[in-house]
Amino acid sequence: MLFNSWIFLLGFLPVTLAGFFLLGRRSPFMSAAWLAGASLFFYGWWDLRYVPLLLASICFNYGCSTWLASGPAWRRKAVLTAAVCANLALLGYYKYAGFLVASVAHLLAQPLPVLQVILPVGISFFTFTQIAFLVDTYRGQVRERRFVHYLLFVTYFPHLIAGPVLHHKEMMPQFADRKVFRLSAENMAVGASIFLIGLAKKVLLADNLAPFAGALFNQPGEPSLLIAWSGVLAYAFQLYFDFSGYSDMAIGLSRLFGVKLPLNFDSPYKAANIAQFWRRWHMTLSRFLRDYLYIPLGGNRHGGARRYLNLMITMVLGGLWHGAGWNFLIWGFLHGVFLGIHGAWSSLRLSSQSTAWKIFATALTFVAVCTAWVFFRAPDLASALAILGGLYGGNGLALPDALARHLAPVQPLLVAMNVSFYLGGGAAFIDSWGWIGLAALLAFGCPNTQQIMRLVEPALDAKPASSRMAWRPTRYWAAAMAGLALASMLSLNRPAEFLYFQF
Template sequence: MLFNSYAFLFAFLPVALAGYVLLGRRSVTLAAGWLTLASLFFYGWWDARYLPLLLGSILFNYATGRAIAARTGRPAAGRLLALGIGADLALLVVYKYSALFIDSANRLAGLGLPVPELILPLGISFFTFTQIAFLVDAWAGKVHETRLVHYALFVTYFPHLIAGPVLHHGEMMSQFEQARNYRLRLNNVLIGSSIFVFGLAKKVLLADNLAPLAGAVFEGDAHPGLLTAWGGVLAYTFQLYFDFSGYSDMAIGLSRLFGVKLPLNFDSPYKAATISDFWRRWHMTLSRFLRDYLYIPLGGNKHGPVRRYANLMTTMLLGGLWHGAGWNFLLWGGLHGAYLCVQHAWSARFRLPRPLAVALTFAAVVVAWVFFRATTLHGALDLLAGMAGLHGVALPEAVGRLTGGAAPMLAAAGVRFHPGGGEQFIATWGWVTVAALIAFLCPNTQQIHARLRPAIERVAPSGGLRFRLSRRWAVGLGLASTVCVLSLSRPSEFLYFQF
């Protein structure tokens, strides 16, 4: 069930919220149980056959975490932790990586083993990593809230279940204990709805319009020219940006309706001046998980530069594989690991002006996205060759006519003109320009909502405090909501659903 669908907006969400609020007046436990069942229904809407897998994972990790917490500081806790993490990773490997490993073994050794055709359960990476963190924290003595209904809700909570953020039990389960979060508050509704509309607009109006323009290059003919290659790759760069940013906004906005605050997961990453800054801004909760549960346990930066670079590379390679079972994701992660190593070696000696640093970081990220999106290594290298100008420069004849007298000079400089494709070329660069201006020059969602005083005004009539939308903000949200809803006749999945 997609956030950007009529079934979700006009059926599931109102029913789930109404039941949550009504039951919350009687019992926190009943309301938490209702929201857990609603979240399971939300997940089962995709394929109910995978509900036992999710429920089994929850019960296993809950029981294992309780057993570990009861034995904290004893050798048995370590053995149980190893058992729990091993079981979680085994489940992930079977469903997500077994086909890759067997296919690779067949290619390298000619084994001829049958490759399993397993459907990847939605959100398996997210709910697996979430529960591994729970087990590790139980071993470290950091788990204090142990009610099953709250743990089940923490794992299945529908705003984050499919595509994140990767939640930490400490920041979520404590919120499920607070009775005031089970009350419908007008301020939560206003701010949550506003954030949700921002995310919906990013997805429907920007990402979905960029998608076919990116697909035309990644799935089209080989040997793209310089401008065609860059146009398609930049279209994907901004499609992924607004698709994931939109999902993150919608998740935060939806959760706010239920009185629960999710952690920030996206913070204008293309404005980053270094690769490490990029990872502090992109998928922030995954970066936090990889830092706290992989990079630091490996030793972090405490054992000299060589060990630090090895830890960085290991973390990013595994982070790449987390995104998908393909060598392209491993290459993408390895490229970012190399970027981080170069950055740390470089920053000790040189410092670039911020505009140049942002441009260089953005260019490095764009190059890496080619491996992230391409389905084959040959296709990625061919596209990179086009971006480097090795396939020449080609323009549609219609674009050449728009240049007027400059067309002969362009032809003399080696630019080739070809029939057709003018509308696609203009549309691609038009949308890329609009997306770039928004991403680089406009404040992001949380910056806008941090200054909501002019939009959501607090007034104090004789009956007490209440909140109301300013007329300008209400009209703007109403218009944006109407345009988005009218565009939902064919809702598209979020890109991070595949991870």
């Protein structure tokens, strides 16, 4: 069931909201149980066969958490180690077993039985969420005695499929407040606004950019420079608006229930360096990798060389978390290299605070990120290398004939510059760059969702309460949201999955 589908918007969501608030009048426990049950139904809609797997994982980790809450230190540490290993083994089997068998077969040049393992949707997210809970319980930071509340924490449908990766303390304490179980016009207005902005990002921007990205990555051939960049930029902005749209929709949906989720996306393409990019892109995953991998490895506490090694290990494993394949490993490796270069450059203290430098640094960071996206999106290494060849001029510069006719007077000069013409594709070429230009304008030149909502929503503002602007609905705001909703609804004839569902 997709957030951007009619069955969700007109069926599942209103029924779940109605049950939650009606039961909340009588019993917060029953209301929480209803929401947990609805979340399981939401998950089962994808594939009912994997609901027992999800429940088994939840029961196992809940049982382990009760052992971690008390007892001698040696036993608690042993339980934590065994539980984390069990979670990683489950994730490893479903996500990486086929890749490992294929890699071993290729290395040995011997045919091996092919493992046909269907990846359970959301397994990476509910596994990481529970690992974080176990570690936090071991550290004495959280404890959950009520199974229904733990069930709700893991299965909560706004974040179950594609994040954000939550800490228990960020969500469940809110259910101790009875105000959560009371229908609030403010929560409805704020939640619906954030949801509609996210829906528009998905169906009006990301889905319209998808065909231009697919045209390159599905059949790369030997793309020329402009064709390669149009496809790569189309994918970069498709992924940007697809994932930020999902994150907005998850936060907005949760707010309808009176629950505030952490931000997960903060204009990452505006980052002036790669470290800043990772503080803005998939923020909760970056936090997880930092807190539960990079810092336990030693972080930056053991000198520069060890720090760069820890960064590389973290990013390579982060790449593999996204998918089982050499492309994802190379993508993570590249980001490890980028972070290492940034660290070395920062130590020289040569950066400037001038506007020109910030523009250059932002552009350079964006180009580096787009280069790495080639491996993230390409179906195999051969395709990725072919696209990279075109991206940096290896196949020359080609123009569609629609443009070539207008440039006929200067054709000899263009030929001398290795600019070639090809037949057809002029309209698609112009359309692709039109959509890319619009996407770039919105991504680089406009405020993001939380910046927009700070004008109307104190909870998303980091300023002191005295300086916040109180939320006030207006007719203009309502009209803008109605227009956005109408435009989005008219585009729901073919709902497309979110890109991060595959991870």
